[in-house]
Amino acid sequence: MVNETELRRIVEWCAARDVFLMFDETYEFFIYDGRKHASAAKWFESFPETVIVVNSMSKTFAMTGWRLGWAIAHPDIVDAAGKIQSHSTSNPSSISQAAALEALRGADDEVKRMYDAYTERRAWLVPAINAIDGFRCTDPDGAFYVFPEIKAFFGRGGIRRLEFIRAIPPRRGARRRRARHRLRQRRLHPDELRNIDGSPPRGVKADRGSGQALVVRSARCADHRSIAHRALCTAHSE
Numbered sequence: 371m372v373n374e375t376e377l378r379r380i381v382e383w384c385a386a387r388d389v390f391l392m393f394d395e396t397y398e399f400f401i402y403d404g405r406k407h408a409s410a411a412k413w414f415e416s417f418p419e420t421v422i423v424v425n426s427m428s429k430t431f432a433m434t435g436w437r438l439g440w441a442i443a444h445p446d447i448v449d450a451a452g453k454i455q456s457h458s459t460s461n462p463s464s465i466s467q468a469a470a471l472e473a474l475r476g477a478d479d480e481v482k483r484m485y486d487a488y489t490e491r492r493a494w495l496v497p498a499i500n501a502i503d504g505f506r507c508t509d510p511d512g513a514f515y516v517f518p519e520i521k522a523f524f525g526r527g528g529i530r531r532l533e534f535i536r537a538i539p540p541r542r543g544a545r546r547r548r549a550r551h552r553l554r555q556r557r558l559h560p561d562e563l564r565n566i567d568g569s570p571p572r573g574v575k576a577d578r579g580s581g582q583a584l585v586v587r588s589a590r591c592a593d594h595r596s597i598a599h600r601a602l603c604t605a606h607s608e
């Protein structure tokens with residue numbers, strides 16, 4: 371993990387060479403053993419043409435599928451990023467934005483609960499991995515994964531990399547997850563586009579020819595008036 375003194379030197383190094391520094395703070399709340407998160411935002415005002423800070427709802431609030439994050443950067447950079455984004459993902463969905471507001475304004479209890487769970491798992495996982503012959507793993511200072519060193523398995527007399535990869539068993543429930551994913555991916559039949567009282571849902575139009583559902587008023591999606599609407603919103607946000 372980078373500390374404040376090192377980070378300042380990196381910022382100055384980049385500024386002196388006219389290089390952007392994109393600093394990803396996605397794991398800012400998942401830091402262990404009393405360490406402190408150093409943020410490049412501290413130098414944004416002094417080096418506005420160098421520092422770009424990015425962050426995401428994905429990890430802190432477990433909102434990976436909601437596809438929402440933010441950046442602190444020079445207005446010209448934000449403007450250029452907006453041009454690219456508007457042609458690739460169009461816009462952050464209104465549902466994700468409402469959920470993000472709720473998460474950011476709410477209490478930190480859930481974040482704290484996740485942090486405690488990660489701390490506990492880390493304390494169990496690292497010694498468990500180190501107990502496996504050939505694995506070596508240090509305590510990660512931040513985030514919620516580990517990168518064990520497994521070079522003892524490779525080279526002469528060891529197994530080849532591809533053999534090792536093929537030997538990794540499939541994740542438990544992988545088949546069920548794939549089936550669920552396929553279900554979410556399928557097109558909705560127009561008959562599914564009904565409110566609970568049987569009326570057509572607001573903001574959703576069915577194309578009877580293709581059986582495809584179109585969200586025509588995404589700003590009203592938060593209404594969740596029908597099961598189909600909710601399904602669409604879920605599909606939309608993933």
Ligand SMILES: Cc1ncc(COP(=O)(O)O)c(C=O)c1O
Pocket residue numbers: 394396397425426427428434437438439
């Ligand atoms: C360091 C880091 N930044 C960003 C992301 C992704 O964030 P998002 O889900 O908002 O694309 C990840 C996710 O794995 C990550 O590990």
